[in-house]
Amino acid sequence: MTQVRVAKEQLLQFATSCFVKAGADQEIAKSMAESLLWGDLLGFRTHGMRRLPYNVKQLQSGAARGSGEVSVINHRAAVETWDANALPGLYVAPLAVEKACEMALNAGTGTVVVRRCEHVASLAAYLQIATEKGFLINMMAATPAQSSVAPAGGISRVFSPNPYAIGVPTSSEPMLLDMSFSVTAAGKVRQAYDRGELLPWPAIVTQKGEITNDPKAYIEEGGALLPLGGADLGYKGYGLCLQSELWTLGLTGYGRADAMDDGEQNTLFVQVIDPEAFAGKEAFERVAEDLMQRCLAAAPISKEHPVRVPGSGALAQVKEQTERGVLLDELTWPRLQYCAEKLGVELPVTLRL
DSSP states (O other): OOOEEEOHHHHHHHHHHHHHHTTOOHHHHHHHHHHHHHHHHTTOGGGTGGGHHHHHHHHHHTSSOSSOOOEEEEEETTEEEEEOTTOOHHHHHHHHHHHHHHHHHHHSEEEEEEEEEOOOOOTHHHHHHHHTTTOEEEEEEEOTTOOOBOOTTOOSOOBOOOEEEEEEOOSSSOEEEEEESBSSOHHHHHHHHHHTOOOSSOOEEOTTSOEEOOTHHHHTTOOEEOBTTHHHHHHHHHHHHHHHHIIIIIHHTOOGGGOTTOTTOEEEEEEEEOGGGTTOHHHHHHHHHHHHHHHHTSOOSBTTBOOOOTTHHHHHHHHHHHHHOEEEOTTTHHHHHHHHHHHTOOOOOEEOO
């Protein structure tokens, strides 16, 4: 069986039960499961249920805590700095977004930065918490103990892939963007490697300074991911990597020299803006909707591939998978089977493809 479909409610219950068995409190377990589920619903399969075994392992080993609270180490009217104390990022990230929204409602904007939270997965999973309230949101994350991406002109690994995401409300569907500041995410390289495939574009610089699309160069041979822009224009991604790490590691005071042995512990930047505090919510959504429609009306290079707005494909997948069941591919379903066997949790019923 290469891929299956599972009803999203059953998948949520299964993952929640796995996390409870692994040692998480019920509230934390459900939030973690919801975060992974949204990764799959939006089409970010490398950051969805495929990461269930990893997060189970982190709970069981004690690397991630299954109970407890974040520590607020600094705050002002529209700013808070948290220490997550190794709580799961899958739980802490939505909490941070909710808190930023609360501050934005009162002050027009709210920013929460977090240090030492475990695996965060797909930032896209958290954007609609804000956009459903009519707020703009931007998020960045970095992992100070992880080095994957070379600076422009270099071959050494310095940065983590550093995801960046924005959510924008319009008068119709929100615009959702989730990307990394490297040419591709490390998870995509691992996926190609596991499938025995080449990457669709050159994304890796080898230790000899050669540019390649062979994932083995990264997984087996110590190569580095190229910054966004690749070999020719990587200075752009390099600058964005610097911004991301200064906005996350810098503002949390938790840099690479502080986190050498902390594995997957992440830093997170969350900023929410209430357009009502500026020209007004209606005015913003009118302008945003007009801009989106102008993009959609742009003459395409190919009629078979019309221009799309970021997030439209992801939201279409949410609708389709909510109706037909969440698609779990050949790399994901065996991992769920493994968790079911190891934890004694019953697998969810599969649906007809």
